[in-house]
Amino acid sequence: MISPTVTSSGSSATIASTAATSAQADAVLSSDFETFIKMLTTQAEYQDPLEPLNSSDYAAQLAQFSMVEQQVLSNDLLTALAGQLSSSSMGQMAGWIGMEGRTTAAVPFNTDPVTIYPDPPIGAQEMTLVVYNSSGAEVDRLAMPVSSEPVQWAGVTSSGTVLPAGSYRFETEALGAGGTELPSSLAEAYAPIVEVSTVSGEARVTFAGGSEVSAAAITALREPV
Numbered sequence: 001m002i003s004p005t006v007t008s009s010g011s012s013a014t015i016a017s018t019a020a021t022s023a024q025a026d027a028v029l030s031s032d033f034e035t036f037i038k039m040l041t042t043q044a045e046y047q048d049p050l051e052p053l054n055s056s057d058y059a060a061q062l063a064q065f066s067m068v069e070q071q072v073l074s075n076d077l078l079t080a081l082a083g084q085l086s087s088s089s090m091g092q093m094a095g096w097i098g099m100e101g102r103t104t105a106a107v108p109f110n111t112d113p114v115t116i117y118p119d120p121p122i123g124a125q126e127m128t129l130v131v132y133n134s135s136g137a138e139v140d141r142l143a144m145p146v147s148s149e150p151v152q153w154a155g156v157t158s159s160g161t162v163l164p165a166g167s168y169r170f171e172t173e174a175l176g177a178g179g180t181e182l183p184s185s186l187a188e189a190y191a192p193i194v195e196v197s198t199v200s201g202e203a204r205v206t207f208a209g210g211s212e213v214s215a216a217a218i219t220a221l222r223e224p225v
Contacts, residue, residue, distance in 0.1 A: 120146055
């Protein structure tokens with residue numbers, strides 16, 4: 001059994017990276033500013049007395065350096081804000097643990113029937129529910145009404161074989177007028193959420209049974225039933 005956890009493989013790394021980047025940027029700016037001042041001093045020291053540098057040139061160079069400095073500082077600020085938003089999202093998603101999310105990923109089956117939410121394509125006149133196990137092998141196929149209303153799958157094949165407990169995913173195949181094959185579609189089902197995390201800045205959700213999807217792919221949440 002997977003223990004409910006909230007992890008952030010990206011958040012800690014982001015915070016550490018942000019701190020390191022900021023420190024590095026400060027060091028670079030300090031070094032560049034000192035170099036810039038030395039260059040201006042050298043220019044003033046060795047300028048041609050007959051053709052001295054125009055004061056407006058100094059002002060332009062200072063303004064240009066200031067713009068670069070502000071751009072670097074702005075980038076550091078945006079990076080820090082992104083890290084804070086990621087941490088905030090993780091805090092909000094912590095409440096998902098223990099709830100059930102609706103997904104097209106594989107969901108766990110024990111002995112209780114699984115409620116399937118099909119998505120029939122336009123023009124469908126016949127529909128078939130196809131069931132796949134965790135290895136991707138087709139294990140069941142049964143006719144179903146042409147409707148988006150939920151249907152129950154009891155884990156028993158059309159031949160009467162009781163399938164073992166495990167993770168299963170569902171697809172619907174459809175036929176249109178004249179027996180024309182229509183594109184198949186993934187069917188959704190609810191599964192318990194046991195972990196939320198961020199991976200490379202993306203919020204991820206792990207279900208009981210081990211399936212993992214992007215948090216954005218979850219279409220609904222509900223209390224356990």
